[in-house]
Amino acid sequence: MMKDNADERIGVDAMDIKFAAKDVQVYYADNHAIKDVSVDILDKTVTAFIGPSGCGKSTFLRSLNRMNDTIPICRVEGDIRLDGQDINAPEVDPVQLRAKVGMVFQKPNPFPKSIYDNVAYGPRIHGLARGKAELDEIVEKSLRRAAIWDEVKDRLDAAGTGLSGGQQQRLCIARAVATEPEVLLMDEPCSALDPIATAQVEELIDELRQSYSVIIVTHSMQQAARVSQKTAFFHLGNLVEYGDTTDIFTNPRDTRTESYITGRIG
Amino acid sequence: MPILWLFLIVLAIAAAGYVIGRSRAVASVGGDHRKMHSLASFYGSNVAIKVFVPAFLFTIAWLLVQPIVVNATVSDMIPEAAIADNSSRGLVMAEVRRIADGLDSAVAAGGMSADFARTPQTDLDDVTQRIKDAGGVVTSDITAPVLNAAQRYRAMNGTGNFIMSGLAILIALGGAWWGIRESHADFRARNTVETSIRALLIGAASIAILTTLGIVLSLIFNTIEFFRLYPAADFFFGTNWAPSFSGRGGSSDLGVLPLLWGTFYISIVALAVAVPIGLFAAIYLSEYASKRVRSVAKPLLEVLAGIPTIVYGLFALLTVGPLLLEIFGKDGLGWMQAGTAVMTAGLVMGIMLIPFVSSLSDDIINAVPQALRDGSYGLGATQSETIKQVVLPAALPGIVGAILLAASRAIGETMIVVLGAGAAARLSLNPFEAMTTVTAKIVSQLTGDADFASPEALVAFALGMTLFVITLALNVLALYIVRKYREQYE
Numbered sequence: 001m002m003k004d005n006a007d008e009r010i011g012v013d014a015m016d017i018k019f020a021a022k023d024v025q026v027y028y029a030d031n032h033a034i035k036d037v038s039v040d041i042l043d044k045t046v047t048a049f050i051g052p053s054g055c056g057k058s059t060f061l062r063s064l065n066r067m068n069d070t071i072p073i074c075r076v077e078g079d080i081r082l083d084g085q086d087i088n089a090p091e092v093d094p095v096q097l098r099a100k101v102g103m104v105f106q107k108p109n110p111f112p113k114s115i116y117d118n119v120a121y122g123p124r125i126h127g128l129a130r131g132k133a134e135l136d137e138i139v140e141k142s143l144r145r146a147a148i149w150d151e152v153k154d155r156l157d158a159a160g161t162g163l164s165g166g167q168q169q170r171l172c173i174a175r176a177v178a179t180e181p182e183v184l185l186m187d188e189p190c191s192a193l194d195p196i197a198t199a200q201v202e203e204l205i206d207e208l209r210q211s212y213s214v215i216i217v218t219h220s221m222q223q224a225a226r227v228s229q230k231t232a233f234f235h236l237g238n239l240v241e242y243g244d245t246t247d248i249f250t251n252p253r254d255t256r257t258e259s260y261i262t263g264r265i266g
Numbered sequence: 267m268p269i270l271w272l273f274l275i276v277l278a279i280a281a282a283g284y285v286i287g288r289s290r291a292v293a294s295v296g297g298d299h300r301k302m303h304s305l306a307s308f309y310g311s312n313v314a315i316k317v318f319v320p321a322f323l324f325t326i327a328w329l330l331v332q333p334i335v336v337n338a339t340v341s342d343m344i345p346e347a348a349i350a351d352n353s354s355r356g357l358v359m360a361e362v363r364r365i366a367d368g369l370d371s372a373v374a375a376g377g378m379s380a381d382f383a384r385t386p387q388t389d390l391d392d393v394t395q396r397i398k399d400a401g402g403v404v405t406s407d408i409t410a411p412v413l414n415a416a417q418r419y420r421a422m423n424g425t426g427n428f429i430m431s432g433l434a435i436l437i438a439l440g441g442a443w444w445g446i447r448e449s450h451a452d453f454r455a456r457n458t459v460e461t462s463i464r465a466l467l468i469g470a471a472s473i474a475i476l477t478t479l480g481i482v483l484s485l486i487f488n489t490i491e492f493f494r495l496y497p498a499a500d501f502f503f504g505t506n507w508a509p510s511f512s513g514r515g516g517s518s519d520l521g522v523l524p525l526l527w528g529t530f531y532i533s534i535v536a537l538a539v540a541v542p543i544g545l546f547a548a549i550y551l552s553e554y555a556s557k558r559v560r561s562v563a564k565p566l567l568e569v570l571a572g573i574p575t576i577v578y579g580l581f582a583l584l585t586v587g588p589l590l591l592e593i594f595g596k597d598g599l600g601w602m603q604a605g606t607a608v609m610t611a612g613l614v615m616g617i618m619l620i621p622f623v624s625s626l627s628d629d630i631i632n633a634v635p636q637a638l639r640d641g642s643y644g645l646g647a648t649q650s651e652t653i654k655q656v657v658l659p660a661a662l663p664g665i666v667g668a669i670l671l672a673a674s675r676a677i678g679e680t681m682i683v684v685l686g687a688g689a690a691a692r693l694s695l696n697p698f699e700a701m702t703t704v705t706a707k708i709v710s711q712l713t714g715d716a717d718f719a720s721p722e723a724l725v726a727f728a729l730g731m732t733l734f735v736i737t738l739a740l741n742v743l744a745l746y747i748v749r750k751y752r753e754q755y756e
Contacts, residue, residue, distance in 0.1 A: 065644065067640065067643060067644060070639070070640070070643055072556070072557075095646050095647070095648050096646065097646075098643060098644055098645065098646040099645070099646030100646075102644065102645065103640075103644035103645075104644075105637060105640060105641060105644070107637055109635070109637035109638055109640065109641040110641075111638060111641065111642070111655075111656050111659075111660070112638075112656075112659055112660045113659065121642070121645060121647075121655065122645040122646065122647075125645070125646065125647050125651055125655075126646060172641065175641075175645065176644070176645065179645055179646060185644075
């Protein structure tokens with residue numbers, strides 16, 4: 001099932017590269033956190049980044065929407081292109097970039113506002129809605145896509161912080177979806193969730209693939225196998241192996257990948 | 267026996283008790299420390315505590331009661347005739363105490379024998395001379411009743427001290443006996459010591475609370491006294507503040523409204539200066555400033571908080587007032603008569619409050635989780651959008667708390683008002699007129715020749731009480747707001 005699915009996607013979108021990273025280096029002060037990473041990430045595909053803690057997968061993810069700019073000691077080198085445009089070029093506004101490349105974080109981080117205002121945050125900032133009615137529409141659509149609409153439709157004015165952990169994370173996904181990004185970055189989105197909420201979010205990720213390129217960092221190899229079509233294995237700042245998820249998990253080429261997925265390292 | 271000696275003796279008993287209690291406990295298990303309930307030192311400490319604490323408390327209690335009893339007894343001894351017309355019993359008693367001290371120092375200096383000081387003397391000039399030789403202070407000639415009273419005073423105090431020392435030592439020994447008897451391996455000395463430590467900590471906390479209570483009580487009694495002399499309705503709703511300084515009561519208008527108005531007006535001007543500047547400074551320091559700038563700028567800003575308010579007052583009087591007068595005075599816009607005005611005091615007080623607002627707000631803004639900022643940046647928000655729409659709303663309860671604390675500080679401020687705002691109590695909307703505040707009037711009512719039986723002086727306590735209630739309410743409100751919303755983001 002998974003194999004068929006992946007093959008089909010590769011068949012359709014093989015040429016459609018969303019992100020092209022070449023020789024990316026990331027430094028935290030003197031610490032060389034990402035070394036020579038080159039990877040092509042496909043559109044309308046879920047790509048999983050796996051690897052042991054501290055291997056740099058989150059750091060690399062954050063350099064895709066220049067979130068590393070907010071860390072003063074962090075330095076990114078190399079060439080990262082989104083649809084052929086160098087995202088680190090001086091003419092690219094990181095704020096505009098982040099609107100195109102949305103992000104969902106490890107810990108649910110709803111703003112201390114109502115559920116409605118949480119989702120409407122991005123559209124308001126970017127002026128995506130021309131009136132109250134249109135904004136309502138965006139909010140409802142986003143909440144529906146995040147599979148949380150039925151649970152919150154009667155209390156859109158309630159505080160987003162009052163929801164349960166799983167609901168908060170889906171609210172954060174709805175918030176990210178509301179700005180109509182082209183790519184969605186998810187940094188261990190299920191690590192703070194229970195199995196039921198995790199299943200809901202995973203189902204959601206599969207649906208989001210219809211419209212976006214989704215990149216998910218995860219510690220759970222089962223999760224990577226369940227949701228992704230492509231998998232990249234990071235180890236000690238290097239991209240060790242990148243390929244179809246089924247290949248990585250059934251037939252890894254690198255011994256380090258094999259050791260990791262069989263539980264011998266990491 | 268001097269108190270120091272008593273203290274040392276009790277300390278020695280405690281030390282001995284410590285050693286005995288400890289060794290008895292150890293001996294009871296034949297030196298095998300593992301069989302004891304507590305470490306050996308706890309048994310010793312248990313005895314020492316039982317020696318020291320009861321004896322100490324007893325001594326304190328005795329020292330509080332003895333002067334009252336002695337004074338009452340001696341005071342009754344002095345016949346009505348011995349009190350001069352222009353004097354009072356209190357003044358005579360002061361003389362008695364001075365002479366008693368004089369006799370003490372004369373005996374200590376060898377000017378007279380202990381027997382001489384104790385027995386009734388007829389040659390009063392001789393006694394006076396001997397006391398003076400010993401360095402004692404005698405203001406008037408000693409009279410026979412006064413000398414008698416002084417001798418009685420000495421005798422009673424001497425006996426009292428002697429009895430007290432004896433009893434205290436007995437109590438200490440009793441405590442030692444009690445503690446030593448307990449010192450067996452099975453006794454839970456560790457728990458007992460733990461209880462004593464808790465009692466000590468509770469005591470420390472109670473002293474702080476009791477002091478507050480004492481302050482309130484001292485205000486309340488005088489306030490009630492004031493309202494007996496002056497109608498409360500006139501005080502709270504009177505729009506005129508005109509205390510008469512010559513007459514006694516009746517002729518004074520003591521309405522609090524002009525003072526409260528001045529207080530609030532000046533505080534509002536101060537907050538209008540301090541809140542925006544302090545808040546923006548805090549936002550810059552916590553969100554925009556680099557680590558290096560922050561490490562220099564924050565302490566510099568906090569230096570403002572360390573300047574004594576009288577210095578701010580001088581700044582208001584000598585710099586800000588004349589500066590404002592140049593712009594708004596006769597040569598300028600013509601709104602201002604003199605340098606002292608609501609605006610002068612308010613501006614300077616606002617400067618004083620900046621570090622209050624900025625330092626507290628800075629801490630609160632820093633406490634907003636980074637995850638919220640990341641979430642906002644991740645959606646493509648700029649830094650100022652993130653601050654305005656995410657960080658500040660999350661920090662708002664804390665910031666409101668900080669502002670209310672600054673407000674209660676502004677309301678209680680005195681020196682800047684005295685020097686910067688003038689002394690005229692008036693109800694006016696013009697911020698360039700001189701006004702005055704509750705605190706400044708408390709000072710002026712109590713300085714100088716205050717007669718504590720007149721409403722003009724007692725009104726200070728009613729003013730203090732009003733102020734206390736207002737600032738207390740503000741503080742409670744601030745704490746309530748801070749507490750209610752704080753847990754939400756942690």
